[in-house]
Amino acid sequence: MTDRFDALVVGGGIHGATVALFLARGGMQVALFDRGPLCREASGTNAGTLTMQMTRVALIPFAMEGHAMWASAAKWLGHDVGMVACDGLSLAFTDQEAEMLEERAARRRDAGAPISIVTPNRAREIEPGVSDEVLVAGYCPIDGYTSAYLTGKAYRSALIEAGVVVREHAPVVQARPDQTGYAVEVGSGETVNGHRLVLAGGVWIESMLAWLGVRLPISTLVNQLAVTERLQPIMRTVVGIASGLLSLKQYANGTVVIGGGWQGIGNREEGGYSLRPEALVGNARLACHAVPALREARLVRAWAGLEAETADAMPVAGPIPGHPDAFVCGSVHSGYTSGLAIARHLADRILGLDTAAPLFPIDRLLEAADVPTDSLEVPPC
Secondary structure (H helix, E strand, O other): OOOEEEEEEEEOOOHHHHHHHHHHOOOOEEEEEEOOOOOOOOHHHHHOOEEOOOOOHHHHHHHHHHHHHOOOOHOOOOOOOEEEEEEEEEEOOHHHHHHHHHHHHHHHHOOOOOOOOEEEHHHHHOOOOOOOOOEEEEEEEEEEEEHHHHHHHHHHHHHOOOEEEOOOOOOOEEEEEEEEEEEEEOOOOEEEEEEEEOOHHHHHHHHHHOOOOOOOOEEEEEEEEEEEEEOOOOOEEEEEEEOOOOOOEEEOOOOEEEOOOOOOOEEOOOEEEEEEEEHHHHHHHHHHHHHHHHHHHEEEEEEEEEEEOOOOOOOOOEOOOOOOOOEEEEEEOOOHHHHHHHHHHHHHHHHOOOOOOOOEEEEEHHHHOOOOOHHHOOOOO
C-alpha cells in the first residue's frame, strides 16, 4: 500500500464506491474502506427501485441522469448490474389519492420527468394485471430496477480494475486531520494517510462527521421488504400507489419484491434486526389490492434494510465546513435512483473538472444542530 493516497473514501455503498471509482479514473490514488463487503449495508438491502414518481422534485434532474447511468452501466462500469428499464405506474384508488397524484405529477413534469396521468383503461393497457378499482394512474416511461446483489459485485470488480485499494471488512474508528491531509484509523490498529477525505456512510454519516467535530443529525429509517415465491409472469412494470406505501416489481426469475417503506425495528449500530408483522401484513394487503394475482402467491422471505434521511430529507454532498479537502456524500432518500449522479458530480468537483457542479452542502443543516459533539457515541463505520 502506498504511503499516502490522494483520497481516502470511508463508506463502500453506491455513493462511496462511485466517488472512489471516478476519482481513480481521474488519475488519483484512492483507498476505499468499508466495515463489511461493498454495497451490502443499506445499498445491498434495498429493493433497487429506480423511479421518478417518488423522487423529490429537486432531485429529478439527478434521478434522470442516474437512471441513464444505470441503464448504461455495462459500458461505464464495465459490468452488468441486472438493470431492467421499464414503465412505471403509480395508482390512485380514491379521489384524494387522484388529486395527490395529479399535483405530484405536475411538479415533477415541471422538473423534467416525463410523467403523465392516464385513465384506468390506459393503465391496464400498460399493465394488464392492475386492479379494476384504479381511478387514475401516474405513468412514467422512465422507470426500472437493479439487482442490489449484482451491484456490489460489479462495483468491486470495477474499482479493482481502476486501481482503487479496496479495504472490505475494515471498520474505520477515527478520521482526523494531520499535517498534510487526513489520517484514517482502522479497527485493526492500522493508520492510513491521504491528502483528501470523503465520508460516504449513509446512516453512519452522523457518526463519521463527529470525528471532525461536526454535528449533523441523520435519521435512520428501517424499511421492510418481502419477496414472493416464483410466479408465472404477472407484471412487467414497476407498480406503486399514490401514497408511496407500495413498490412492486417482478424479476426475471418470477419472484416479486414488495416494498414501500413500511417500518421494521432496528438502528444504525445493529441494522434492521426485527420485522413488524402488522407492517408486513399491511404491505402485502396493499400489494394484493394493486395487483390481484398476488393473492395466490406465498411470501418466502422478508427483511429490513436501513435508509438515511436528513432533517430536510435532501442529500448531503459537498465540502465539510472548516476542513479543507474533506467532503461528504450520501444520506440520499430514495438514493438508488439519483445517488449515482450526485456522487459523480462530487467526484468531478474534487477533480476540478466541474467546479460549478450542483451539490447539496451541509451548511444548511448545521445551524439547527445543538447537541455537543462529545455527547455522541461514535461506533466503527
